[in-house]
Amino acid sequence: MNSVFDFKDTVDIAWCPGCGNFSILKALKLAINELNIAQDKLVMVSGIGQAAKTPQYIRANFFNGLHGRSLPAATGIKASNPELTVIAVSGDGCTYGEGGNHFIHTIRRNPDITNIVHNNMVYGLTKGQASPTSERGFKTPVQVTGVYLEPFNPMAVAVSLNASFVARAYAADIEQTKEIIKKAVNNRGYSLVDIFQPCVSFNKINTYQWYKENTYYLDNNHDPYDREKAMHLAFENNRFPLGIFYINNTNKTFEENLPAYKDNKLPLFQRSNIRKKIKEFLD
């Protein structure tokens, strides 16, 4: 594969050899390439973590902000210029831990952005503490006796908040992951793609092998518009379903709801000053 999103020179990628992030990067680049997104109209937004380094490896605009804060930044970007394609990509700790409040309220706000979460069930960059999605009993240098918190269920929470698009993928299946990402980007509204991602350095439980054995793809019988069915799938934790759990396109997007765009579709930076109008405000 060769695309505008590649760098001319080889890039020193800071991930561990064998890390699931490589596959996600590949799937993502394939997806945006196949979707023919203009390089200069794509903005990759991220927080901080291993996953959050992804934008560094894609030749496009990027905004790598603070740990946990990818979604507000992405929302601000999209709302300021709806012509941009905005993809927020970060880790499970970043998105569901530090950024948990933004996760739930961004779903409610429904900006037209895609949110890719590299879910390795661990904090990679800080060397292996539990993340919100770590399973019970997972031992780490901080969780000495094993995790005792209920694992965060991003699918269930997203469906419970009536998100626009809720899907789960598995990093190693590049083809399927790419397809899911394409659908997410095409969906109008907030689209969550939680991607199971093996971390070869710090997660010795949820390995490639484990994911293979503990996941299965949803078949065509699943109706993604059925919310209770989606919730049922989200609760499954014997084997974890992969695919599109839920789609809800009854709600307008954040940008569509903004009065600023009611009569004027121009991005904010192209608008002229309203100094003259202010006089009217002074009645």
Added chain:
Amino acid sequence: MNSVFDFKDTVDIAWCPGCGNFSILKALKLAINELNIAQDKLVMVSGIGQAAKTPQYIRANFFNGLHGRSLPAATGIKASNPELTVIAVSGDGCTYGEGGNHFIHTIRRNPDITNIVHNNMVYGLTKGQASPTSERGFKTPVQVTGVYLEPFNPMAVAVSLNASFVARAYAADIEQTKEIIKKAVNNRGYSLVDIFQPCVSFNKINTYQWYKENTYYLDNNHDPYDREKAMHLAFENNRFPLGIFYINNTNKTFEENLPAYKDNKLPLFQRSNIRKKIKEFLD
């Protein structure tokens, strides 16, 4: 009613006449009185807002912290002294807005505390902006064209995170509210009681009348141990169910999980210094 939780002198209560908070205060005081909780073993914890002033009107220990931060403070208190009965009480904005991240992670952590949320679907203290639970279309000085965010569904989110106890009450029904609070306090683990509360000053939509018409009580047929059924109820928004939606007592509480309390049940303040032991750590 007269109890240890009353003040000798009359207290100047800072709520508006007719506010639903008065009924909640009453129900709460009845509940703790009937439960025979020792005054000096009860800690009321709150954030900031109108609802969050509740502890000021109960003669017991209280910790009124920061807006949005009642749950972490309550967790820290309970974990430091499990002998205390800890009740966190605050508003919908405080708990689900500013404090949203603590809401979801406290549910996961499962401390043995009771969380009472005065849900008036508005920011009272700051004079009437939308809260996370405000309904679509709700107009305020800031939400000029009406709320366009999906209302936050605390019941659904709590069930999706497999909370220990999830209930909804209605302020004006003091008797039922009291009963629900009693069950919540008696439940071992994190117990959510979201209470519909009319705000006579800033919410002219969700009035006493409105709640009367738009709520109904769950009957005995509802099995609170059935998670998917609970979720179904949580999704109901034609008429809103009241009562105990969900109970999950399969998980240990946070305090039970803490290695600190494995062999030693003493509250932290009663323990002696381990200076001698440190030498062993230095191997």
Added chain:
Amino acid sequence: MSKIQFKNDISVVISGSAGQGLQTLEQLLLKIMKTSGFHVFAYSEFMSRIRGGNNSTEIRISNKRVASFVDRIDILFPIEEGSMPRLRSRITKDTLIIGRDKYIESSYKNGKYNIVLLADELSEKDSGKQIIMNIMIFGIITALTGIDINTASGFLKTYFKKLTEEKIADNIYSLNKAYEYTEVNLRPRISYPLVKHGKAFRSEILLYGSDAVSIGALAGGCSFVSSYPMSPSTGVLVYMAQKAEDSGIVVEQAEDEISAVNMAIGAWYAGARAMVTTSGGGFALMTEGLSLAGAIESPIVIHLAQRPGPATGLPTRTEQADLLMALYAGHGEFPRVILSPGTKDEAVTLACNAFNIADKYQVPVFILTDQYFLDSANNLSLIDFSKLKEKKYFIKTAPGYKRHSFTKNGISPRGIPGYGTGIVCADSDEHDEADYITEDPDTRMRMVNKRLKKLSAMTGDTIQPKLTGSKKYKYLIVGWGSTSGTINEAIKLIGNNDLAFLHFNQLYPLPDKTMSLLKKAKKTIILEQNATSQFAKIIRSETGHVFDYSILKYDGMPFSVEEIVKKIKKCIK
């Protein structure tokens, strides 16, 4: 009792509970007085509750410009039981107290005070019709100030045009009663007219501090506001939200302050001009975001509306104690600018320029206000919009564009994604010129230097402090922000030829004239609404200058003119 002789400057205080409609009354009086040719000023102090408690509104009506709070109460309207106790220190034998018997504290009923009792039936009902208390007070004051009944009733009809015919009639009825009452009960006891009318300021505008900041921001091209409600900053959020559709700007209530600041930084990245409006506790939550702005050199405008802390403190009261926090907030080192308006005009200008400075130097710019400033109003001459310019500094990018290129003055041309063919990147990690992560010590050092260098580049745009009073001063009072009106009025009253006042609009970086202006004084006096004299600390740490006296206040109430007069006199004698 002798006749009361008012000066051409009266201070009316209405004291009631939350929910008794003090705000409407304040609006009515400000508007009619201004259009009738009076200068006006209003300030409300209120408790952190929606109903009940005790609040009071001071309205000054004058034939000179007024822009400050006075302790003096010329006419007091107590309208509930708790109206008088909190005002005790301000009620004197010269105060005309007008109210129902039950609202007048008994200790004042000793014959030594000027009390006019409103008969119960008058104040509440009369021949079956409701007397509306607010309108009654409105009527008494308009009558006393010589505004004729037709003007007053015309005004009310317009103001209440959205009400039903019947309600309007009720208002007019109350107004008529008030005029009658004034003629019979008040006229004989006071000399008339109270104040002279003016003309020039009839066409002036009336602004609250919140309005002024908002209007300035709009003039500066503010196109994006993301915030979370918090007193006393919410006024600006509300103003902007109200105008969002008309102005074509984005205004969003975020789920918390962290979201607000990160949205705003994202918005600037994508070409908007964004502002957050918040108070101390909310800003504390934004400080990591502030550091992000510092790292990626994002402009951002922060309206920081101060109130007394720490923590929740006194949510609806006033203080100036967040200056040092603003200066040193955020981890790591990066430049910033702190501005603070004293007058409404300054607020308009500074808020407008805040956006230009932020954009030009790619730094955070603070607009530091406080509750007293935001919730007080006065008339001012029409804003000269031709002087308020929005200067945009972003560029159209070309291939090979590097967002953080090294330049001589540290300012890199700022591109935005989707405008031009370049790629625009921003990384919160230390980065090279094109924003790829680097740990190279040399690049790191150059990037720190580049960012800090902008502090020197900025000196050209520094706003010098304003000197009023004696040019050949021996005593110099230094103040900043909301105290300027009060200090100015105080030094005029003192009328000492050795006395001057230096008012700072820019608190950081310190204007370069600071030291030379301070040196000229024999004695310098710092006046701040905080307990630790924060601005004096900055001045000392930057220039070494030590003040001889400090006048500090931190009880939540604003300085009054009288208080300042007294305290300054102590220092200069």
Added chain:
Amino acid sequence: MSKIQFKNDISVVISGSAGQGLQTLEQLLLKIMKTSGFHVFAYSEFMSRIRGGNNSTEIRISNKRVASFVDRIDILFPIEEGSMPRLRSRITKDTLIIGRDKYIESSYKNGKYNIVLLADELSEKDSGKQIIMNIMIFGIITALTGIDINTASGFLKTYFKKLTEEKIADNIYSLNKAYEYTEVNLRPRISYPLVKHGKAFRSEILLYGSDAVSIGALAGGCSFVSSYPMSPSTGVLVYMAQKAEDSGIVVEQAEDEISAVNMAIGAWYAGARAMVTTSGGGFALMTEGLSLAGAIESPIVIHLAQRPGPATGLPTRTEQADLLMALYAGHGEFPRVILSPGTKDEAVTLACNAFNIADKYQVPVFILTDQYFLDSANNLSLIDFSKLKEKKYFIKTAPGYKRHSFTKNGISPRGIPGYGTGIVCADSDEHDEADYITEDPDTRMRMVNKRLKKLSAMTGDTIQPKLTGSKKYKYLIVGWGSTSGTINEAIKLIGNNDLAFLHFNQLYPLPDKTMSLLKKAKKTIILEQNATSQFAKIIRSETGHVFDYSILKYDGMPFSVEEIVKKIKKCIK
């Protein structure tokens, strides 16, 4: 090539990638050297990644105490391709470079450098058996320092006792090969022995900065830690978590830093002694919580582990640029204490006392460290635990107890709920003595005064700065925190009789001797690891003192002894 003559102090640097096991090697060498009677010091600089990149570990082995980073590399082991480029400025003709051919940069292969090639087959495999690179290096160094093979192999067997027999055998095999190799290839080229053995410090302990802070905290009675992982503060969180069960303390990873700080304050309220450990960005998020502690006068201990900012900055690098943030963080005004250890002993003592000070004065106490301090280790004499006292100050309450009663020194007896029969209340709003919300201006003022008064009460417990070097100094270097070891070594090397070093452990409130000690110098020099000389700013704003020279560094790498020597010499000549 001439024979290399080492001094009694060698610096070994191993340079490899993340994942090559540098950390284990560091551990092995530190332990065996210390038990063999050497003084040791180690510091790792590493990139923010888990695998790959280039990191290096410096290990100093000496017969004098060593506690600082030197540029000098006596022996270098490059163990991957990128090993040498980043060290270029530190490699000299005196450096002995030991490594495989392909890891040695070609520019050094000009015959002018001391290179010992490790044969490929030796370094990686030999007769079918794996040579383990780490053990090979371990063996070479132990052999060179005269540790006999039996001691070394015994040590390894104990260290790796949990491994399989076979793996242990592999290690011993590699060790033997290393000894053989050293005898044949190295002995002839260097004079022997490298350093002399000591005895006294055989029984000393080895501590990293993180360990020292943790141990001090435990000694101070720390019973609750709530934090969120963040480099370089995580070491303390991990240490405490590891000891949680044994110590009976609560250690919880919070969902974010805001939760962490609020949990900790809640914990203190309920009688625990709580600490948070975080870095700049995480602390920024805690600043609202800090203000809460200020308002309700809650003790809290904050371990603030500094790294270069702003924003994400250089996550694994070192800097001292969060001092002013710590001092002025949080809205509103309230006292706090800032401590910063220079040595591991100081860290133990300060961390212990931090809890006592926090408890006694009911204020936030900072322990300010940095990556260099936390990730460096050295041996130190056994801690005298009898000197480390936990002093609890809470009281048993009685009916009528008021949590915030007014007292002469501002300190109110602190009760906790459930201990005694009183009711214990805390409110973040301004409150009266019993914590009921008040807006009374007078009570407000008294509460502010009460809180600030504690600053004076504290002076008795102030930690005075430590003077080393000449007592009759003309030149005085002032430093704080982690630089103390390096500065001390530097001034010894300079050996100037006019030179002294004043090391601050307490940065705020400034110790009262500060000014008198500074005044005695003809010239004062501030040395800080930041770009804006933050401590100098505090000193100026508090005392007026202006430093003559400043030595600053902010590229992410720690000061080296050589660098400081050079820079000081420039100032004092």
